[in-house]
Amino acid sequence: EICPDRMLARLAELGRIGALEGGGVCRLALTEADKSGRDWLVAGMRALGLTVSIDGIGNIWGIRPGTGDGAPVMVGSHIDTVATGGLYDGALGVLAGMEIIAALNTSEARTQRPVAVAAFTNEEGARFAPDMMGSGVHQGALDLDEMLAVTATDGRGVVKEDLDRIGYRGDAAPITPAAFLELHIEQGPVLEQDGVRIGAVTGVQGIHWTEFTVHGQTNHAGTTPMALRRDAGQVAMRIAREADAIAADNGPPQVATVGVFEVSPGLVNVVPDHARLTVDLRNTDGAVLEAATRRLTGFAEAAAAEAGCTLTHRPLARFAPVAFDAGLVDKVEAAARSRQLSVKRMPSGAGHDAQMFAPNCPTAMIFIPSHKGLSHNVKEHSDEADIIAGTQVLLDLVCDLAGV
């Protein structure tokens, strides 16, 4: 059985690392705050008796041995956050893993398979694109050397240098577990609206991130007739509005977000000659998503040409929709039911480390409700009772899969 106080105390403790004034946390990947979180986590793993490994992209995992020598059952998530993040996105899944180890230790339980707890590097993709970088490399979907060379979205930092600086570029070989489980907050409004305690996640929608850069010509805001302008800013705004129109035209579950938008030189009376924006498009239907991205890039090219501007665009992330293991999703549902918890099957709107494991081993996820569906927001919140319930379901599944 898990111990609620111990679990909640760990969540609060990690939440103080990178805490923002007024609530929330900023523990962006590979920053000093991330390093502090990692140091704290590794110390905690060692205190629980785990053998800690770190791979070439900085993923951390600790293993509790089993009685047999099969592949471990792995639980995990991430401890990096966005710049305006909450206490639960990622941290919940890692610390639930720590709680499970503590519970197994306390009851002196032996499992047949080893049990591993993992924290993956840069799941958020907030400082470095793509997201799910660590788990993607670990499971072979992303190339290690390519990812080490990635420059921060704001131009400040490179993955390899930052890993070296914080001392988390290891050399452990990646492992493929017998099964992978991730507990996570839903980050959306569905469970709360439906009054359901547990989500049995059926899969993750596809994610396409694209960066657009527009070059035009600076000129005087007062003397330059509209017809003679090469306004990079207005082209970028048309692209941003087209992303919104794509979401409206496709309808749910299509979403479109323009999160990064910069113009320069950024002066009131100067027509901008340079603009950069990112568009995040997602859909559960891979073909619809591909078409959405094609429509957007096609529109962008035409809009730039019309305005006498030049355009470049590059994919920052391309993840096809992922379906989780049907048998394991059934087990999540059953485990919730046996604890008298209401449960519903649902897709995930967010990307998760689990999706990188899905092609290689039986994988599933457990969601718990998010207050008002808020996430990537300092007010992100989940009820203690739900946190404990989710952790308990995770423990039950681990015991089942690892064989207590």
Next chain:
Amino acid sequence: EICPDRMLARLAELGRIGALEGGGVCRLALTEADKSGRDWLVAGMRALGLTVSIDGIGNIWGIRPGTGDGAPVMVGSHIDTVATGGLYDGALGVLAGMEIIAALNTSEARTQRPVAVAAFTNEEGARFAPDMMGSGVHQGALDLDEMLAVTATDGRGVVKEDLDRIGYRGDAAPITPAAFLELHIEQGPVLEQDGVRIGAVTGVQGIHWTEFTVHGQTNHAGTTPMALRRDAGQVAMRIAREADAIAADNGPPQVATVGVFEVSPGLVNVVPDHARLTVDLRNTDGAVLEAATRRLTGFAEAAAAEAGCTLTHRPLARFAPVAFDAGLVDKVEAAARSRQLSVKRMPSGAGHDAQMFAPNCPTAMIFIPSHKGLSHNVKEHSDEADIIAGTQVLLDLVCDLAGV
């Protein structure tokens, strides 16, 4: 007669202060580069025997005495630039004034009225809004204390502190000249397209700068359905596109420019909760301009409300259209003709220091052509022959008005 080499040498010399690699200058108001430009100018004025005064907003003027004690004939412009400026915007008018003094000195000419050369603080409005700040204060259209309290558009710096830092907060009393003349590059394409050497500027179009700030709510780009978002970025983009639509609907001479556009937190997968933009609207017709600004602010309020966001907006500049003195504009035309220079009457698209003098004394402006109409661009250029021609016309007018 003016001396072309001396005039061009001064332009080149000032152009080296704040020079950008690859061409152009950045001499933003009240920065170190502006201070260096001012120091160089004041030294040059003193070397020409002028009595230098500096007022409370940092305007600099030097006076060459006349034989009588009437008000001076003043010529002037500004030496501040935008961040990506050229060598001629502003500098031309100030240095033509210096050349006129040098020419009068060389020929030992005595004028009845004193002749003054002025450089006004922060004409560009690039770091601090509004533009024409120095001349506006000097001529009583803007309040000194209010302007001293203005914070930089990028939040870094306050007018009063920066003036004190660079040592240019003086205490000379403003003066109202007998007449004010400003030589300036056109900054637009008209003279070049029409093959005309001199513009006799009839007035300046109205200028409305408005800053919009939108607040919404950060949320997750993958899990938050479009209908539940409070996306400050998309609201701001709608406002920006509406500005463009206003220009299209009104047709020329309406122009609309979104020069500043920021979203935060600025992360790929986070719905922005904050956005800020500026809109620069201009029209020669004051009533049409007022209506354009009303349409834009009304639209912005509705767009924000629709998206569940809050909006604030504030005027950064409000200048009504200005007509120059009909008699003096005639004189500009006549002076150009007597030098066998083609001339046409035209309105100004840009704001100018001269417009702040227009309500208080006979005022006019002389334009020379800009290559390809480029300005507020490092490639801003005007032909040497045109620079010299414009300076000669200015000298002829000063001699006429000051009484040689």
